Amino acid sequence: MMFDRRLVQYFDWGLLGLVILLSGFGLTTLYSAVTAGGASPHHMLYTKQFMWYGVGLVAMIFSFLFSYKTIEKWADVIYVGCNGLLLAVLIFGKLAGGSQRWLLLGPISVQPSEIAKVAVIIILARYYSKYANDRGMSLKGLVTPMAYTLVPFLLIVNQPDLGTAMVIMLIAATMTIFVKIERRTLIGIIVTGMVSVPLVWFFLKGYQQQRIMTFLNPDRDPLGAGYHIIQSKIAIGSGMIGGKGFLKGTQNALSFLPEQHTDFIFSVLAEEWGFIGTTVLLLLFLFLILWGLNIAHGCRDNFGTILSVGVTALIAWQALINISMVMGLMPVVGVPLPFVSYGGSSIVTMMVCIGILLNVSMRRFLFEKG
Amino acid sequence: MKNYLKTVNSDWFNQRITGVIMCIAAVFSVLFIRVFYLQVMEGETYRRLSENNSIRLQSVDAPRGLIFDANRSLLVDNRPSFDLGIILKDAKPLDETVAKLAGYLDIPAEEITAKIKSVKGVPSYKPVFVRRDIGRNAMAAVEVHKYDLPGVTINIRPVRHYINSLHASHLIGYLGEINSDELASKDYAGCRGGDYIGRFGVEKSYENVLRGERGGRQVEVNVRGQVVRVLKTVNAQPGKNLLLTIDEGLQKTAESLLSEKAGAVVAVDPDNGYILAMASNPTFDQNAFVSGLSHDEWNALLSNPDHPMTNKVLQGEYPPASTYKIVTAIAGLEEGVVDENTIFNCPGYYALGNRVFRCWKRGGHGKVDMYRAISESCDVYFYQVGVGVGVDKLAKYAQAFGLGERTKVRLDNESKGLIPTAEWKRKRMGEPWQKGETLTIAIGQGFNLVTPVQMATLVAAIGNGGTLYRPLIVQAIETADGGLVQPGTPYIAGRLNISEKTLALVRKGLWGVVNGKKGTARGSRLKGVEMSGKTGTAQVVGRKEGEELTKAAKEEVAHQFKDHAWFVAYAPSKDPKIAVAVIVEHGEHGSSAAAPIAKAVIQFYLDNKKSEYQAEKSVSYVKIPNNNHQITNNIQ
DSSP, X not given: OTTOHHHHHTOOHHHHHHHHHHHHHHHHHHHHHHHTTSOOTTHHHHHHHHHHHHHHHHHHHHHHHSOHHHHHHTHHHHHHHHHHHHHHHHHHOEEETTEEEEEEETTEEEOHHXXXXXXXXXHHHHHHHHHOOTTOBOHHHHHHHHHXXXXXXXXHHTTTOHHXXXXXXXXXXXXXXXXXXXXXXXXXXXXXXXXHHHHHHHHSOHHHXXXXXXXXXXXXXXXXXXXXXXXXXXXXXXXXXXXXXXXXXXXXXXXXXXXXXXXXHHHHHHHHHHHHHHHHHHHHHHHHHHHHHHHHHHOOSHHHHHHHHHHHHHHHHHHHHHHHHHTTSSOOOOOOOTTTSOOHHHHHHHHHHHHHHHHHHHTTHHHHOO | OTTTTSSSOHHXXXXXXXXXXXXXXXXXXHHHHHHHIIIIISHHHHHHHHHTTOEEEEEEOXXXXXXXXXXXXXXXXXXXXXXEEEETTTSOSHHXXXXXXXXXXXXXXXXXXXXXXXXXXXXXXXXXXXXXXXXXXXXXXXXXXXXXXXXXXXXXXXXXXXXXXXXXXXXXXXXXXXOHHXXXXXXXXXXXXXXXEEOSHHHHHTHHHHOOBOEEEEEEEOTTSOEEEEEEEEOOBOOOEEEESOXXXXXXXXXXXXXXXXXXXXXXXXXXXXXEEEEEESOOOTHHHHSOOOHHHHHHHHHOTTOTTSOHHHHOOBXXXXXXXXXXXXXXXXXXSOOTTOOEEESSEEEETTEEEEOSSTTOOEEEOHHHHHHTTOHHHHHHHHHHHOHHHHHHHHXXXXXXXXXXXXXXXXXXXXXXXXXXXXXXXXXXXXXXHHHHHHTXXXXXXXXXXXXXXXXXXXXXXXXXXXXXXXEEEEOTTSOEEEEOOOOEEEEOXXXXXXXXHHHHHHHHHHHXXXXXXXXXXXXXXXXXXXXXXXXXXXXXXXXXXXXXXXXXXXXXXXXXXXXXXXXXXXXXXXXXXXXXXTOOOIIIIIHHHHHHHXXXXXXXXXXXXXXXXXXXXXXXXXXXXXXXXXXX
């Protein structure tokens, strides 16, 4: 089956082209972010990002080589192994910036929380493909998927990496709502949520409440997050319609932007390419997301459909959260912009997602005969 | 294929996907609108703001908490340090600005240029500090010519000022610049490179209390880098103030009595464990640490043979000598080895097997009972008590008094001391305990080691009737505006489980040391009030008999081999208000070198306390009706 000629015939060149365009735009912006200003110590990060794309490419090919049916079979192993890695991070992990997120494997450090995103998608897709029905999930049916989500969620919250934990929660919620929840269960969950939030708030300590307030409203911290958002808004806004030009961004060059090569890279892009550039980037993401949903639509198998939706949701949520954050629409959370932000784990995860989508897409004929 | 759309038909999934697409469309619309708003509608405004990089952050340092003595006399405060900086982006043309600055300040321009070049990685909109603590006059010179010096800034940073430098240096301590390891650790969250943190004494152990929280301002600046508007301010939170337990006057008295000597004095309040004075000599100048010590100055402090950087009250370990007889006496009485009527004959020596152990009084004390044994410090009496009690039981009593363990006073590097047992010796030296060693232990020589603060705690417990208080150095923590954060509540570390009779007999002996006809410290009687105490003379090293030394060498080493002088005391004898431990290194005799210091410290304290006490009492007689008397007394 692996060498079926139709696999080549059905290969989704369009998706690959979209990803190449996005990556190209991303690498160009990263080049600007790491070299402009001359004082930046990040020059070699650009070369490293190329290397990560190479690793990502291998991971992508590996992800579509075997049928996604194989992925379904291995779902448990992937899920348990991933949680093992998360546990290992908490015990042996490398401390950096006050949190423990990386696991040193020889010369490279990996971030198991990135793998966890994909592992949760796979295990939930398998569960829902077996138990979903047109009436929607009952409360009883939701116990297992909740447990599947909460284990890695809590392990990641403890690192602490609230951004990634939140993304996992959102993906799980998206997939669950996609397969439908029973009306009364949905109402029950919403009501419980509304009641428990004030209760939890009441039990939090003063400083914890402060932290959450600042998180929700960065203006409360004018020397930290609030200042970053102002500088980011100045960078984006000052790009105006046509942008300041490649390598001409002043906010970026003078290091006014925090983390300009990772979380705030969208601001660099917006400053240099203006409204035209941001529109192109937003459209590229929009097309990529719609493409993913189209693959889900074209798939004739429950697991493949739900898996595609999950993977697309991951890309969508990361892009949405990151862009909303740097534009001051959302709290400041450390979520990278897919295909653009610097970071090996993020790039490899995104490429694996694309590999999974290609996988589902190129095997759709297998079910058409049925 | 088997479960292919078993329960869910594909049309139904299509409907769900349509729902998702609607959501995506909605969210992307919001993003497009936002981008349009920021870049097209408000673009001009943001472009203008970006042109000068006009929104900047300025940091505002938090003043460190002040330190007061028990009577609210200020010991440590902060003074402004004027730090001269240049913001390279604004200082244009740079060479001209540097030349002018050099002229106004009388610093060679090369020095400024070299400094600017040496600093790397500072963003061009942040100041490079050319010189710190330039003084008021230089600051004024720069401020006057402010408009001539674009990009030149004066940053005001609070630095520590030790009002009585050289006093209580070991207790209060000093600050040092934070290092990279500390910056990375969670304990120093909120600190930045260049910050100063506590490195010694209270400054270190109360670092988290004294350190404030940095504030800052978000400002808009013009092309010249001058602030046009303050957009937002986060006020710096000053650190909390400490009210120490020490009495400044008593501290100075103790220190002056130690001058020219190496040693330590510690005074505690027997009723709560408050440390009233903590002096260790030689000492060091804390203000010298404010601007940073040179390498040579630091080395000189470290290599001084009298260890000025050691707080001898906590870190100094000495054999307790005869002061240890308090422990031996209690152990003997409690274990029933002796009682108040037991009489031993002291011929000046005690023979055990074929060894002879001498009494310090060569001619002997004759027939002695417990009272005379303590007050005249008869070694032969205590040899026999020691043999009867045995090394391990003796150790048990010593440990019950807190010896051999840290008192847990909240200062770093406290020493434990050492209380030997048979087990300890076997482990440590691989040899069994010798009976003769029990004899030397019983009179406080040999392996025993104690710190002055342990001895002060012990003698305070004897004075107050058996309660061991943990020594406290801070009476209260207060906010900058005077609100009480935390009172220094006395902490009872233990109670001596001994009979009234034993305690009374030992206290009588200690009274006799000072007030008895043949007491060893009779020369240090106080005027008008009775003091109880115990002398001690600690052998520094066993000089080998018959060892030949040249005369010059003898003189040279003579001082180093002189005995340490101990005196521990409390007063007034009946209801003590102060307990003191004094050690004078190489002071030879407790009675002549240490007891007079203790006497003077106690005299000073009680004289001042007495007037205070009487003043309060007279006030209460005048203003408060008789039925409130009881309450007034309780407060006192």
